[in-house]
Amino acid sequence: MRRDEAGVQESVTDLAGQRRRATQGGAFPVRLGPCPDGPGLTVTAIAGVPAQPGPGARAGGGPAWPQDLAVPDGTEPRALAWWKAADPAWRPAEAALAAAEDARVILPDGPEYEELRGWLKERDVPYRVSRYWEEAEQVGTVNDTGGRGRTELVTAGPQGAAPAAGPWAVAARDAFAAQWDGLEELPEGDADTYVPVGALVPADWAELLPHPSFNPVQAAAVPVVLEGQGHLVVVAPTGAGKTPIGMVAALEAYARGRKAAWLVPQRSLTDELDRELQLWRSRGLRVVRLTGEAAVDTELIRSADVWVATTEKFEAICRAGSLRDALAEVGCLVVDEIHLLGDPTRGAVLEALLARVREDSAGTRIVGLSATVANAEEVARWLGARLVRTTWRPTRLTWQLPLLDPVDETDWAARAAVRTGAAVRIARQVTDDGGSVLVFCGSKRRVRSTALALAADRGVSTVGVDADDAEAVERLCTGAGVRLHYRDWPYKREAEQAFRAREADVLVATSTVAAGVNLPARAVIVSDTTLGMDRVEVSMVQQMFGRAGRIGAGEREGWAFLLTDPAERAHWQARLAAGYTVRSRLADHVADHLLAEAVQQRLATLEEAESWWAGTFAAYQGHDSVEPLHEAAKFLASVGCLRPAADEDCLEPSALGRLTSRFMVDAVLADDLATALRHAPVPDDPLAAENLLADLLSTCLPVLEQAPFTERAKAALRAALRETGRAADEPDAPWGPAPAEAPAQAEDEQRPRAGDLARAVLLLAAHRPALFRGRPAYVLGIPVDSMTGILEEAQRYLAWLGAQGPLGTVHPWVAVVAADLSLRIRWRTLGAGRGSGRLLWMCERMATPPLAPGLVPRMWKAARARGIDAPDWNGTTPPGDCAISRDGYRALLAERVTGTRLALQGEEVRVWAPPGAAIRLWSGATTTLHIADGEETTLLVPPAGPAGAGDGCRGAAVFTRGDRLASGWLGTYAALHA
Numbered sequence: 001m002r003r004d005e006a007g008v009q010e011s012v013t014d015l016a017g018q019r020r021r022a023t024q025g026g027a028f029p030v031r032l033g034p035c036p037d038g039p040g041l042t043v044t045a046i047a048g049v050p051a052q053p054g055p056g057a058r059a060g061g062g063p064a065w066p067q068d069l070a071v072p073d074g075t076e077p078r079a080l081a082w083w084k085a086a087d088p089a090w091r092p093a094e095a096a097l098a099a100a101e102d103a104r105v106i107l108p109d110g111p112e113y114e115e116l117r118g119w120l121k122e123r124d125v126p127y128r129v130s131r132y133w134e135e136a137e138q139v140g141t142v143n144d145t146g147g148r149g150r151t152e153l154v155t156a157g158p159q160g161a162a163p164a165a166g167p168w169a170v171a172a173r174d175a176f177a178a179q180w181d182g183l184e185e186l187p188e189g190d191a192d193t194y195v196p197v198g199a200l201v202p203a204d205w206a207e208l209l210p211h212p213s214f215n216p217v218q219a220a221a222v223p224v225v226l227e228g229q230g231h232l233v234v235v236a237p238t239g240a241g242k243t244p245i246g247m248v249a250a251l252e253a254y255a256r257g258r259k260a261a262w263l264v265p266q267r268s269l270t271d272e273l274d275r276e277l278q279l280w281r282s283r284g285l286r287v288v289r290l291t292g293e294a295a296v297d298t299e300l301i302r303s304a305d306v307w308v309a310t311t312e313k314f315e316a317i318c319r320a321g322s323l324r325d326a327l328a329e330v331g332c333l334v335v336d337e338i339h340l341l342g343d344p345t346r347g348a349v350l351e352a353l354l355a356r357v358r359e360d361s362a363g364t365r366i367v368g369l370s371a372t373v374a375n376a377e378e379v380a381r382w383l384g385a386r387l388v389r390t391t392w393r394p395t396r397l398t399w400q401l402p403l404l405d406p407v408d409e410t411d412w413a414a415r416a417a418v419r420t421g422a423a424v425r426i427a428r429q430v431t432d433d434g435g436s437v438l439v440f441c442g443s444k445r446r447v448r449s450t451a452l453a454l455a456a457d458r459g460v461s462t463v464g465v466d467a468d469d470a471e472a473v474e475r476l477c478t479g480a481g482v483r484l485h486y487r488d489w490p491y492k493r494e495a496e497q498a499f500r501a502r503e504a505d506v507l508v509a510t511s512t513v514a515a516g517v518n519l520p521a522r523a524v525i526v527s528d529t530t531l532g533m534d535r536v537e538v539s540m541v542q543q544m545f546g547r548a549g550r551i552g553a554g555e556r557e558g559w560a561f562l563l564t565d566p567a568e569r570a571h572w573q574a575r576l577a578a579g580y581t582v583r584s585r586l587a588d589h590v591a592d593h594l595l596a597e598a599v600q601q602r603l604a605t606l607e608e609a610e611s612w613w614a615g616t617f618a619a620y621q622g623h624d625s626v627e628p629l630h631e632a633a634k635f636l637a638s639v640g641c642l643r644p645a646a647d648e649d650c651l652e653p654s655a656l657g658r659l660t661s662r663f664m665v666d667a668v669l670a671d672d673l674a675t676a677l678r679h680a681p682v683p684d685d686p687l688a689a690e691n692l693l694a695d696l697l698s699t700c701l702p703v704l705e706q707a708p709f710t711e712r713a714k715a716a717l718r719a720a721l722r723e724t725g726r727a728a729d730e731p732d733a734p735w736g737p738a739p740a741e742a743p744a745q746a747e748d749e750q751r752p753r754a755g756d757l758a759r760a761v762l763l764l765a766a767h768r769p770a771l772f773r774g775r776p777a778y779v780l781g782i783p784v785d786s787m788t789g790i791l792e793e794a795q796r797y798l799a800w801l802g803a804q805g806p807l808g809t810v811h812p813w814v815a816v817v818a819a820d821l822s823l824r825i826r827w828r829t830l831g832a833g834r835g836s837g838r839l840l841w842m843c844e845r846m847a848t849p850p851l852a853p854g855l856v857p858r859m860w861k862a863a864r865a866r867g868i869d870a871p872d873w874n875g876t877t878p879p880g881d882c883a884i885s886r887d888g889y890r891a892l893l894a895e896r897v898t899g900t901r902l903a904l905q906g907e908e909v910r911v912w913a914p915p916g917a918a919i920r921l922w923s924g925a926t927t928t929l930h931i932a933d934g935e936e937t938t939l940l941v942p943p944a945g946p947a948g949a950g951d952g953c954r955g956a957a958v959f960t961r962g963d964r965l966a967s968g969w970l971g972t973y974a975a976l977h978a
Contacts, residue, residue: 081100084138086134088116097125098146104180196214239546263336269336270290285305290313311350311353376389400562428457437524441508442536458481524559524561529568538580591636594612595667613629642657677696682953686969689817697758715781760782773830812970823836823837834977838871840856895961896914897917908939
């Protein structure tokens with residue numbers, strides 16, 4: 001027995017004697033049940049085929065069984081002979097047909113297969129057809145001679161691949177069963193299963209919902225949403241229409257006078273959901289969109305009825321503390337893609353957030369919307385939630401694993417070429433048939449190169465075209481009916497519109513389109529099995545597959561293809577057959593989230609921390625040891641994020657800990673960076689300081705260290721690195737691609753090192769800011785969109801370092817330079833040079849967060865037109881564009897270091913600083929911290945530490961909450977220098 005996705009127990013009938021002659025169209029009306037589990041004939045090995053391995057073991061030198069998958073029970077009670085055919089001349093062996101109790105064939109439906117279909121009909125062999133079929137495989141317990149031996153279950157892959165037994169054969173059997181079930185004959189129609197919206201929700205809600213009727217998934221879930229206020233998890237395939245269910249949950253909270261927060265995993269999804277909720281705004285509901293790139297307007301959030309936020313932004317708001325009263329008003333937390341609990345990048349943040357909310361079901365209700373997962377019951381039980389699960393989707397979906405031609409695994413170019421060729425071939429087959437195709441690629445460059453290959457297949461000349469030339473790629477591909485889409489692609493909005501309007505029949509994209517952007521196609525091709533450096537998650541592949549099937553265009557079938565090479569096909573077949581299992585990722589980030597809970601005052605002792613851990617999904621899945629928790633607490637105390645206390649059980653966050661949590665920087669990476677800076681020599685000038693920061697950031701942060709770069713970018717970044725020692729005021733090179741040829745260099749100089757691209761990008765931003773002015777497509781031949789992730793990650797850590805100036809936890813030079821550089825990177829389109837940070841900070845504060853994108857550039861340009869290079873003007877009248885109140889403006893003026901006086905005289909410093917400001921003195925690496933009282937005073941410079949580079953450098957700096965001023969070469973950062 002086995003359970004289907006809806007949790008309904010299916011009986012498995014004896015299939016012997018049930019072979020029936022095909023009806024018209026070649027399909028059989030009888031439903032052949034999936035393979036049963038349970039007692040039966042044990043799977044054993046045959047000659048040359050390895051026996052069933054344990055988890056992680058290798059079978060005969062072949063691929064290792066995935067360690068995170070349970071080894072399936074290798075039993076099969078029937079004599080099976082199941083085939084997938086992709087050759088019209090193929091025929092199954094007569095002896096095998098005679099010996100098999102259960103024989104089935106999946107094959108294409110093209111006219112060239114008519115003879116094969118007739119042959120199968122004559123022998124009463126059940127078969128099902130697919131319009132675009134690519135696979136060839138055999139799985140069963142019967143060999144071609146009709147023999148069963150010890151009734152081994154064996155699979156033989158396509159093109160005569162070596163047979164496999166054990167769990168690999170079980171995976172092949174289950175994959176066949178899933179594909180067979182997916183090809184079941186479609187019913188005539190299901191209009192009677194749709195329910196008018198007004199039959200299930202109040203009449204005044206109907207106009208706020210996107211469709212006049214609920215589909216079967218929605219009709220099953222909406223009554224459950226409305227009949228109680230307990231937690232709820234809805235599990236349905238991608239494309240089944242879960243968004244209206246979330247809308248009903250949000251409206252239910254609004255009707256109770258509570259706020260609703262709707263969490264989505266990516267910024268692009270906040271855009272789409274925000275557009276869908278535009279109708280709500282027109283009806284008077286206050287909807288606010290929150291993402292990492294949008295600053296927070298606390299008053300706007302407090303007044304809003306519905307928040308749309310990324311998970312990370314919502315967690316950042318929770319950590320900030322200033323909106324705790326507004327958070328208490330949230331009556332419903334709608335979590336889109338809740339299965340991303342298992343995501344390596346986002347899962348830990350989501351789990352920590354849900355663990356916090358689930359404890360208070362009376363206060364905030366969780367409504368999780370999930371794609372199909374294997375352990376939905378486990379997730380629901382952990383949340384204490386009711387589970388609604390269904391397999392219904394508006395279109396039939398057939399997925400396949402076409403096998404790529406074998407190539408040298410070390411030849412990345414050849415591997416990419418064979419994937420591109422297969423994607424082009426399948427796309428041509430579908431589009432020639434009048435269909436649309438969505439091609440997913442693992443990187444932005446792969447998107448561009450694949451799009452060019454598709455355009456070339458349609459007759460467009462792409463010879464000599466650089467895949468990094470965004471304008472050329474867009475122009476050529478648009479003319480061929482091929483469009484591109486990824487986060488930073490400048491034409492992605494036009495691409496969405498063209499694909500929806502069918503002005504383009506092929507869209508090539510990264511995973512951003514998979515997770516919720518509504519751009520379905522007849523066929524989906526997953527061209528790469530990696531995203532950047534990592535293997536793509538099964539859940540992501542399933543979401544990509546879910547985009548297949550254009551219900552809105554009247555189509556009822558979708559086809560999905562995951563391109564696999566010979567070494568990985570069995571691995572992916574096993575994973576897709578097993579389904580996606582959500583596994584906690586919190587154990588990998590215990591320190592970060594323990595600190596976050598302490599900062600939010602949700603725990604203050606180790607005992608309370610242990611109680612918190614016991615309520616996590618990690619502990620629910622068996623990671624119940626508290627030893628990692630205790631180690632995390634020791635680590636946080638050792639790096640200064642927790643205050644030392646007489647009671648070792650006390651967990652009190654320090655100012656550094658609160659800062660680290662607020663900026664959401666990884667505590668371990670942040671300590672690595674801070675440690676590297678402590679051991680680095682104190683620089684002697686701004687150029688050396690910025691170079692050192694760029695070097696350490698690009699090697700300490702994995703996102704920067706592992707940033708990929710193209711062959712074309714290598715020459716450009718090496719040139720940028722050679723520019724490091726030149727004067728900052730040297731004329732900038734023209735915008736656009738780098739020269740095709742570069743001077744020859746020594747072999748060691750040409751060899752890229754880890755972090756080279758990130759280092760080059762940071763140095764360009766620091767030393768040659770004019771290159772970024774006006775949103776150019778390229779900077780010295782490097783596409784600007786490929787720099788965005790590097791600059792955003794670096795900017796966050798630089799801002800964290802800059803904010804530590806008043807704390808005394810980093811050297812003053814680090815805080816001064818990092819604060820200036822972080823603001824220049826954030827506002828890089830202004831082309832602001834060294835020393836601009838103070839004026840940019842003032843413009844930001846006067847603009848207010850929600851208005852900053854428009855007001856900061858305007859105020860900056862107005863200030864520069866008047867010759868203002870620092871926020872040190874006299875007078876208390878706010879500038880015309882100032883968005884804060886007069887009282888707020890006067891308070892802001894008091895935060896400046898304007899009027900500070902620093903005079904170094906031998907071993908003494910004569911200083912005046914605003915009351916409460918931090919005065920930092922140093923001699924080499926040795927620093928001291930003093931608090932200003934508003935009186936002029938004389939302070940002693942600390943004695944120098946052990947002799948070393950920079951130890952003869954003495955200086956002083958003053959820090960307020962947001963402003964700073966320093967002596968010596970750091971005085972360069974006091975104002976913009978033309």
